[in-house]
Amino acid sequence: xxxxxxxxxxxxxxxxxxxxxxxxxxxxxxxxxxxxxxxxxxxxxxxxxxxxxxxxxxxxxxxxxxxxxxxxxxxxxxxxxxxxxxxxxxxxxxxxxxxxxxxxxxxxxxxxxxxxxxxxxxxxxxxxxxxxxxxxxxxxxxxxxxxxxxxxxxxxxxxxxxxxxxxxxxxxxxxxxxxxxxxxxxxxxxxxxxxxxxxxxxxxxxxxxxxxxxxxxxxxxxxxxxxxxxxxxxxxxxxxxxxxxxxxxxxxxxxxxxxxxxxxxxxxxxxxxxxxxxxxxxxxxxxxxxxxxxxxxxxxxxxxxxxxxxxxxxxxxxxxxxxxxxxxxxxxxxxxxxxxxxxxxxxxxxxxxxxxxxxxx
Ligand code: COI
Numbered sequence: 001x002x003x004x005x006x007x008x009x010x011x012x013x014x015x016x017x018x019x020x021x022x023x024x025x026x027x028x029x030x031x032x033x034x035x036x037x038x039x040x041x042x043x044x045x046x047x048x049x050x051x052x053x054x055x056x057x058x059x060x061x062x063x064x065x066x067x068x069x070x071x072x073x074x075x076x077x078x079x080x081x082x083x084x085x086x087x088x089x090x091x092x093x094x095x096x097x098x099x100x101x102x103x104x105x106x107x108x109x110x111x112x113x114x115x116x117x118x119x120x121x122x123x124x125x126x127x128x129x130x131x132x133x134x135x136x137x138x139x140x141x142x143x144x145x146x147x148x149x150x151x152x153x154x155x156x157x158x159x160x161x162x163x164x165x166x167x168x169x170x171x172x173x174x175x176x177x178x179x180x181x182x183x184x185x186x187x188x189x190x191x192x193x194x195x196x197x198x199x200x201x202x203x204x205x206x207x208x209x210x211x212x213x214x215x216x217x218x219x220x221x222x223x224x225x226x227x228x229x230x231x232x233x234x235x236x237x238x239x240x241x242x243x244x245x246x247x248x249x250x251x252x253x254x255x256x257x258x259x260x261x262x263x264x265x266x267x268x269x270x271x272x273x274x275x276x277x278x279x280x281x282x283x284x285x286x287x288x289x290x291x292x293x294x295x296x297x298x299x300x301x302x303x304x305x306x307x308x309x310x311x312x313x314x315x316x317x318x319x320x321x322x323x324x325x326x327x328x329x330x331x332x333x334x335x336x337x338x339x340x341x342x343x344x345x346x347x348x349x350x351x352x353x354x355x356x357x358x359x360x361x
Contacts, residue, residue, distance in 0.1 A: 001044065001112040003032070007120065008048035018126050021164040023301065024134065028124040028160045032113040035142065036103045036154040044109060046116055049159060059151040060140035066196035067096035068138035070300040073118055073160070075125045075132075076341035076352065081118050083135075083351040084339050086111060088257045093137060096193035101150040102139060110137070113158055115353050122355040126162045129340060130171075134163040134301065140196075166233070166301040167215055171324055171332075173308025174215035174297070176231060178280060179205045180313065183222035184232060185252035191229075192251050202232045218310055220280060221252065227277045234299030235259035236307070238278065239327050240286045241293070248275045258298040258335065264347065265334050280312050287317045294325035304332040 008029045016026055027049050034044035060066045069089050074082045090111075094104040114135065118125075125133040137158045141151035167174055182205040185191020190198060202217065209217050218236065221227040228247050230236055235256040238245045244266045249255050266273050286292035295307035295317075306324040310317045319325070324332065337343030338350060 001108045003112060003116050004043060004045040005116065005120070006045070006047045013123055016162065018128070018162065021126065021131065021162050023163050023166050024161050026161055028121040028133065028162070030117055030120045032117055032158040034109065034113075034156050036156070037152070041103070041106070041109060041156070044113060046113075046120065054142065055144040057144040057146050059143045059145055062146050063141070063148060064195070064197040064200075065100050065102055065141035065151060066138065067093060067100055067102060067194055068136060068196065069093045069194060071135040071137070072132040072300055072339070073125050073135060073353075074339045074341070075127045079356060080341070080352040080354055081122050081125050082339060082341050083114060083118065083353060085257050085261070085349045086114065086351045088260065089137070092194060092255065092257065093139070096195055097139060099190055099193040100195055102141070103154055105139075105156060117158055117160065118353045119355055121160060122353075124160065124162050126164075128164075130303075130336065131162065131164050133160050135160045163301070166303070167305060169215065171305070173306040173319070173322065173324070175213065175309040175311070176216055176218040176307055177209050177212070177214040177311040178220050178313070179209070179217050180225070181205070182217075184219040184229065186222045187251045189252070192249065192254060194254060199232070206232065214311065226279045226281070228280060228283070229253050231297050234297035234302040234305060236295070236297050237262060238283065238286070238292065239294040239325070241291045243272045243274055245274045245276065245278050247278060256299055258300055258303070261335055261349065262298045262304070262331055265331060283310070283317060284312070284315070292317070292319070294327050295319060296325070296328040296331070304328050304335060
């Protein structure tokens, strides 16, 4: 696909403090922009990152037809930058788009857009292991029209941001609490889509949780308030005895790509993995019996994040770990080892982008 490219003549990279990156605050020099109208995606363009202007009647602002992805580009050990599981991200954004009655993206547009952006902005990919260039592809209804029905015009953008750890705790264990008053998703709703509104709706409960000392909410199912679903910012895993358990994808849980990778890697180690319903009571029982070994979250932004405490109705599960547990540590090293090209990628997950000989190691 031919993408029109207009390069910036004023890179902002020299003003970036790569040793003190805050998640999602700094954006690289370029962005991709493409508009869907008259039933087709128009000419894609890469241009300097900057403001976009719309009328107040912008459809997405009123009705929330907006979906996104979270991906990362990793600095590899040679003159390549690795992207990760591109096919899966494309499949997921298209699933989200379908659910939100939005147009799908072609493989050519998605892949070429990402590759060309990385070739232009590769210097923005942090070199520290554990840091990465977070990539945010997103699509929204950009018709200037406030009728409450699917729009006929959409815009798709890709922007990127150099990042370190997602949580302010870094890789220290985070604290989660269940919510008795709010739910994240119901079957048949939009919970398994990466739709903007799913996140917006979770901010009030998250803010309340943070006010009383927790990092995030651990969402329970909306019907029985009993079965564990996800954290909103990441999927969740429990090591109970020798079995790795994660809530099944039942239509209310985001099908995480790091989640999928963790399951595949654990299985390759010979670990018994169960994707099934797991209740909060089962978790308390596993702790009581001493079988609960580790809890960790998995997500693109969060990578592998240890969980040190879960609060449920004032009772706590605390894991005797102020550090990441050995299983989560090994998983972190394996996932990131593949992503950064340090470990053999027998899965074919990495998508290397050659950026010439200018990247020195
Ligand atoms: C991601 O992990 O990429 C996400 O989109 C989660 C978001 C809360 C940062």
